[in-house]
Amino acid sequence: MTEPPAAFAAELVGVSKRFGPVLANDGIDLAVARGEVHAVVGENGAGKSTLMSILYGLHRPDAGHVLRAGRRVRLRSPADAIRHGLGMVHQRFRLFPGLTVAENIVIGAEPVRGGRLDHTAAHRAVTALADRYGLRADPSALVGDLPVGVRQRVEILRALYRQAEVLILDEPTAVLTPGEADRLFEVLRTVAATGVAILLVTHKLTEVLAASDQVTVLRQGRVTGRFTTAGTDAGELVHAMIGRSLTPPAPRRARPPEGDPALDVRDLTVRDADGVARLSGVSFTVRPGEIVGIAGVAGSGQRELIDSVTGLRGGTDGVLLDGTPVRPGRDPRVAYIPEDRHGRATAPDMSLAENLLMGGQRTLATRFGLPRAAVRSRGRELVERFAINTASVDLPIAALSGGNAQKAVLARELTRPSRVIVAEEPTQGVDVGVRERVHALLIAARDQGAAVLLQSSELAELRELADRILVLFEGRTVAEFGPDAAEAELGQAMTGVRG
C-alpha cells in the first residue's frame, strides 16, 4: 500500500491553549471525517469555542497541531483557514446588511468583468450553489431585510462558495426559533451528504441526538467522552459533560399565586414609526408568585411587549407595576434579562465587575464617589454566588465564555430588588447544568413572590417553568394555555391556526 489510509477531513492533535491562568484546551484530540456531522458539547467554559477558533486560525495553539486531509497545516489567520478549505459560521453574523445576498456570498472572491463585480455571474453562481445544496435564498434580496434563519443560511452559502470542506458552526441555533433550527439541520444533512465535514457546537442535547453522527464531550479543556450518536443517550452525555446526572425538575407547586397583580398590562397597543400596530390590545396580568410564559414565532410583538413592560419604550398607561404606570427610561422596579447579550445586556469591553454593576451604581456610591474596591468586591461576591467561571473580575466580559457571560447577566438582574422579573431567552448558550440552575433560580424567585414574565423560543422551557403560557401572534394574544399544553397545540396557536 502506497496510499495512506483514508484520512480525516480535519484533525486536531494534542491541542493546548492557555489564557493567563486558564488552561482552556489541554491536549485535545479530535477528528472529523468527510460527510460526518460531529457534535462538540460541554459545559460553559469547557473550551469548545477556543478549540473551534484554533481550527479556524483565530487563535494559535500553545501546543499541538492541525491536520487537514491528513496533512499538517499552519493556520495563522482565518485567511489561511479559508485557503485550506475551512469555513466558519459565526454566531454574530459578519454580513453586510446593505448588500444583497449574492453580493454577500461572493464578497472577497467576486467574479469580475471589466474591473467591476459581474452581477449576472454572481447571481448565477449563487443560484447554482443554492440549488446544489437545497438552500433556498433569493440572491437579490437585501440581507438587512432577511430573518435571522435566512441570514445564517447566507453565511453557510458564503463558506460553501469558498469551497469549504470543513464547516464549523459554534452554537448556531442559539439565535434561531425551533422551526428555523429544524430547517438548519436539514440543510446540514444535505451539505454533509456532499462530503463536507461539519463540526457543530451546541448545548442542546436534543439537537445533538437528532442531527449528529459522532459526539465529542469536553470538560475543563479535556476530552471526557467520545460517542457514536446512535449508541448513546442524553443521560450518558450529561454525565460525561458535568460529571453527574441532572436532578429531575422540582414538582410544580400546587398552590395558586395570590394577591394583586404585580404586573398588569391593559389594552396595550404599540405602533412603530410608520404607524403600523405592532401590538394590539394586549391585556394580561402577572401576580406575585407566578411565571407567565410568552410564546410566539419571532417578530410577533415580543420585542415591543417587553420594551413596554421595562419602560425602555417610554412610559405608558397600558403597563402598570404594582398599580402605577411604568416609568419611562428603564423602570427600576423591573429586573430584565435581555436576549441580546452583546448589544444590550453587556458592554463587551468593560470589565466583568463594571458589567455586574450596571443598575446598582448608585447604591454602591458614597459621598466621595464610587469606590473601585466596592465595585470589585460586589463583582467577586456575585461571581462566587452564581459560580461564574472567570480568572478575575477585571477581565473584559468579552473574555468570558458565552455561558459565563450569560450567568453574569443573570447574576446582576436576579439580585436587583425588583418584584417583577422579565426574562428573555434566559438559558441561551448555557450548558445543561447551568440551565438547571437558572431554572431553579427563576423558580426560587417566583416562590419568594416575584412576578416573572418569561419569553422563550424553546417550548420545552416554557412548559417546564410557566404557570400559564400566552401565545402572541401578529401582535395579539391569541391563546392562553396551562403548563400541560401539548407542544403541537402551542405550535398551532403560534402560527395562527385556531384551536
Place this chain on the structure above:
Amino acid sequence: MTAVATRTVRRVVLSAPVVAVGGALALTTLVMLVVGVDPSLAYPALVRGAIADGNLEYTIAAFVPTLGMALAFALPLRAGEFNLGGDGQLAAGGVAAAALALSAPLPPVLAVLLPLAAATLAGGLVAALAAPLSTRLGIPAIVSTLLISAPAVSLASYLVRFPLGEQGTGLAQTPPLPAAAHLPALTEGGYVTLGLPLIVALTGLWLYADGRTVLGYELRATGRNREFARYGGVRVNRLAAFALAGGGGFAGLVGGLIVLGPPYRFVDGALTAPGYTFTAVAAVLLAAARPFAVPVAVALLTLLQVGGQGMEREAGVPSQLTQIVQGLIIVIVAVFATVRARRRRA
C-alpha cells in the same frame, strides 16, 4: 515571575503609543538625513528649544491651553462623542471673558473669576448646541460640533473687530483689559499664570470623576455601548449632551485663560492660530483611551512643538518638521487601531 515581567515589558513596548512615537521619530530622523540635516544637531536643538535657555516657561505656557483643550476633547470622547469644535468653543469663551472684563469694573478677585465663569459657560453653550442635532436629527457630534465651530469663530472675530474692538487703531483686537482682570503670574515673564494650577487641578478632578464616580461610570458605559447604558437606566441622551457641554466648558475656560493672560486682551486669531485644538486631539488619540496618559501625551506634543521652533532658530530645521512628526504619530496610531479592530473582527 520573569515570564510575566517579559510579557509586561513586551506589552508596553509594543503598545500603540510607544510604537507611534518611536516610529515617528525614526521616520523623522530619516527625513532629516534625506534633506541633509544632522540629527545629532537637530535633536539637542529641539530639546534646548523646549526646556533650556528659559524656554521652559514658553513650553509650560503652551502646555496649559493644550491640556485644557485635551480635556475638552477627552471628556465627551469617553461618552462616545467626538468634539471637533474646540476652536469655536475656545473663541466663544475668549470673547465672553473679554466682554465681561471690559464691560464693568469688578472688584479684584471677582474680576478674574467672573470672566472665567462666563468663558466656561459660553464654551459649554456652543458645544451643547451640537447635542440636540445629534440626538434629535441624528447628525453625529463629530460633524455638528465642527459645523458650529466655524460660525462661532467668525462671530467672535466680528465682535472683536467691531463692538468690542479698540477704537481708532484699526487693529483686530480689544482694548487691554483692566489690571484687576489680569491672571496672577507665577513666573517673572508672566507667561505662566494661575491657569497652570487651575488646569492641573481640573485634570485631576476629571481623572477622579472618570474612574471613581457614578457619573464617570455612566459616561464610560454610554461610550462603550450606548444601548447597554440605556438598558441600565442611564439617560444616555442627557449624559451625552452633558459630556459635550462639559467639553465645551473646558474649551471656553481655556479661551478665558488665554485672554486674561498676556497680552491681556483678545487679539483676533491669537486663540486659534497656535492650533491647540488639533494638538490636543492628537494627544488624546495618542493616549488611546487611557485617561492617565492624556497629560503625558500633551506634555510630549507640546515639547515637540515648542522645541521645534527652537530647532528652527538654532539648527535651521523648519519647524514644520515637528508637525510632520505629530502627523506621523496620528497616522501610526490610527493604523494600529484599525489593524487591531480588523484582527478582532476577522
